[in-house]
Amino acid sequence: MIKKEAAILVHGASYKRGEIAKKLGHPTKTVISPSGISSVYTDSKALEIFLMVYAGLVNKQIVAKLQKFGVNAVGLSGLDGRIWEGKRKGKILIQEEGKTKLLTGNLTGKVEKINVGFIKLLLDNGFCPVICPPAISYKNEIINVDNDRAIAVMAKELGVKKLVLLFEAPGFLRDPDDESTLISHIKKEKVDEYLKFAAGRMKKKILGIREAIEAGVEEIYLGDGRIKNPISLALQGKGTVIS
């Protein structure tokens, strides 16, 4: 017997997005902030592709798979019912060819507010929300947002105690190019000390994890999303456990 616990699934689709964006002749463009954090530049065409791949293709494929397992999944973007709401960033500073430049027209933002009532309504009625970006801005713009930040805000507002994060690595690696350098346990008070090992997108994840811990999350399991039974194995401590 599998014990049923209320669960929320949050997903990305960046690899698939890159693939489709290329096919549609509008390849994904990455920009680097002055502090070295990379993110995707989202103009209106990129946002259309984003909606197609995240909220359309990947979200619904996950929903169909969960339905097969008997989970009554409901796929939603952050727009739906204003689940994820926040501020549009507007202009951002980027680092390009050794110079700091101002970039406009970027349709991105940061989740600050959650529709707690709607999520609870779904959970209380036995549904499993499957959520992905984009979110909605206070001015009703569609904005691309980071999952990691959104998860931290959800954790806080919903009182989530346990997080499982899956990605394309066995867990958090001391050297991102060497899978044998897996860190199996991190004390949650010491997450900051590990920031120095985090490169690229992992940096954002660790910042999100720090926010989640500040929000009251007690256990975080980082696991390999490429293997079979990734969630059970992560919960068994096969990846990195932060507690």
Added chain:
Amino acid sequence: MIKKEAAILVHGASYKRGEIAKKLGHPTKTVISPSGISSVYTDSKALEIFLMVYAGLVNKQIVAKLQKFGVNAVGLSGLDGRIWEGKRKGKILIQEEGKTKLLTGNLTGKVEKINVGFIKLLLDNGFCPVICPPAISYKNEIINVDNDRAIAVMAKELGVKKLVLLFEAPGFLRDPDDESTLISHIKKEKVDEYLKFAAGRMKKKILGIREAIEAGVEEIYLGDGRIKNPISLALQGKGTVIS
């Protein structure tokens, strides 16, 4: 003051789907049944494009627009929460080059069941469901389905009394190529007599309307979706009223 009534929005995206399908090198293929009804052939690649354009791009663009108008819209495909459930058709007969052929691998079906509880939960809590195909089969396959049939089943199960149908014409035309031949009123008992004027996809719509009337719908407004304020104008009788 606008009086707020509970409303469900159902949409298609066939034009946009055709456009994206072509760009992705997998143009939409239409097949004709022996009785002359045209439909789209949906293989697994076409289904992926379908998910992207219907459940991703167009669904979320409508949701964002409604949010702008203060309507708390929630975009869903028929898969989500098993809102639209039905039977997969499997093999179908098609008419090609004057011959009747058997077509396999078609991921289509017919909506037979509605998740009434979920739709009511959303309506009772002030949300406006924005629903589009695909649906889910009893065996958890993703199936492309006709909106018109799904609407008729929803009308029956939810006790809907009023339907507004918008398309790319001023209403139901006696001659599809002549917009001056608009039929402004049809008695709901006489819909069958008008089937002979319906060509192509309109035939399906009329069959869906017949089902909706049998299901208890009292007023159906057919209106022009290309103009400003299409719903208000349709309700004012500018298109075809069936009652």
